[in-house]
Amino acid sequence: MDRRTFLKTAAGTGALAAAGGLAMPALAQGAAASKTLRFVPQANLANFDPIWGTQYVVRNAALLVWDTPYGIDSKFEPKRQMVESETVSADGLTWTFKLRDGLKFHDGAPVTAKDVVQSLKRWQARDPMGLMIKAIEVELAPIDDMSWKWVLNKPYPKMLFALGKNNSPCTFIMPERIAKTDPFTQITEYIGSGPMKFVRSEWVPGAKAVFEKFADYKPRSEKPDWLSGGKVMMFDRVEWVIMPDPATAAAALQNGEVDWWETPLADLVPVLKRNANVSVDIGDPLGNIGAFRMNHLHPPFNNVKVRQAVMTALNQEDYMRSIVGDDDKLWKPMASFFTPGTPLYTEEGGEMMKKKSVAEAKKLLAEAGYKGEPVICVVAQDMAATKSMGDVTAELLKSIGMKVDFIATDWGTVGARRAQKTPP
Structure with a gap:
């Protein structure tokens, strides 16, 4: 399949695999005869229940398999x-x-x-x-x-x-029968009515996930537009190839071993751009919004002053530079809890985000009665962005006087662990 054909064909999957909050940064030549798309996702598909958890890697795969009333x-x-x-x-x-x-x-x-x-x-x-x-x-x-x-x-x-x-x-x-599964328990059957079927027999968590075109799917007649319109599947088969190492993924893309890499490492983007067979672009104008998640159920973050202390010391730029470097065209800070560029965006309530004072944070922490209890920081090492943000977080917490227990693990484990409500 030549590059022009691939780009046209990939557009047919855009309303599925690249809709609503997903980047579509890199495309290369693929194996054409079988109409197979080989895709390197942002992370391993460790579980496949799109209701049980909130991980976007699961949501992305689910958009192929399950349909929704509206889009x-x-x-x-x-x-x-x-x-x-x-x-x-x-x-x-x-x-x-x-x-x-x-x-x-x-x-x-x-x-x-x-x-x-x-x-x-x-x-x-x-x-x-x-x-x-x-x-x-x-x-x-x-x-x-x-x-x-x-x-x-x-x-x-x-x-x-x-x-x-x-x-x-x-x-x-x-x-x-599947939807009757307790919402806090993972489903074990992956049957939907979407444009692709999940091939469970070929699923190897940590290595591969496979989807095949569902012949009986009837797309809407309207033109695809994000999650709306006709979901016209142009591929017979989509193979998710798990490659947590960015260098390996970059080499595979340039060698034609895979067709699409969802989240290339910022340091490797210049290299990819120099390859005439690779197209690098930003597929989502909204970008990605990071969130600092604290466990509100248990000490010390069940104390509002502890949470305020962290927010007062947090510098958004530290996080964004750690992920995409100093090119400020690729990021911007925002004093808001809402997505910029959307109709309901507002900075109301975001005043505290404008404060950046370690001294004030230490004062709030003392007022909260924090006495050096260890804080567990669970960080996925198989995703470059989360690893970078985890490192910044650990240094942030240490800077205001908190004791940090840094747990390095994989994204699947992070998702399973954060879904638990028991004490850390």
Whole structure:
């Protein structure tokens, strides 16, 4: 397959594998005859339950296998995906949805409203927007095989956005029997109704994950736009090749052993750009937003003053420089909890992020009564970005007088560990 053909073909998968928060930085020539895309993801696919956890590597793979009722477009507007039509009562309290015809799971069973309802109930338990809806819910139930209703005691204007959003966990629809799995327990069957089937027999965590085109998938007729429109699969097979070492991934890309590397190391980008057979670009104008996650359930971070101390000392630029270097065209600090470039962006409430005082942080830490208890910092070493951020975090905590227990592990272990609510 020549480079021009590959770029055109890859665009057909863009609404899936490169939508909503994903970069599409590097493409190379691939093995063409079998229409196989060889993709190096950001991390290992260690588990495959897109509701149980929030890791984007799982979300990305899940977008191939499972479908959602709605999908947001590039204007952040929810568009129908699995849904044929919806109505809402004048008072905003009763929503009625109807599925489009021809939806089928990978095991051959038709998608019904029972599957949707049970899947949404499982999603609700793990998603912030789902929990908000649950708090005002009167009833979520099937009407017949093709339609269901959602009755609320208070209007929720963001209902359709919640059903089509791109951040984890998404509203992935599974067969009812699978969706009955406790939301805090991982599923063991990976059957969806999306454009690709997961080939479990070829899944080797830490090495490879394989997806094959689902012949019975019926895409929408609209033009693909992020997670909306027709999901037209141009490849027969997608192979995820796990390469945690950036140098190995870069060499494989340049040698034509893989076709697409999702997150190239910043130091290697100039090398890739000099290769005429490699295209390097930024596929997502929104970029990625890092988050400093503290365990609010247990000491010392269950104390608000300890959390404030860390925030007061934190310098966003230290993190961004550690990931992409000094080229400030690739990053910018922001005093906000919201995504810049989106309709709801605001810096309200972000005043504390503008403070950068280690002395003030130490004062707050003392006021909190911190007495040198060890703080566990769990850091994935198989992702260059998380490793860099972990190193910066450890130094930050030490700088304000905290004792740090640095645990170096892999991204899959980080995901499993942070999902636990037991004391560290």
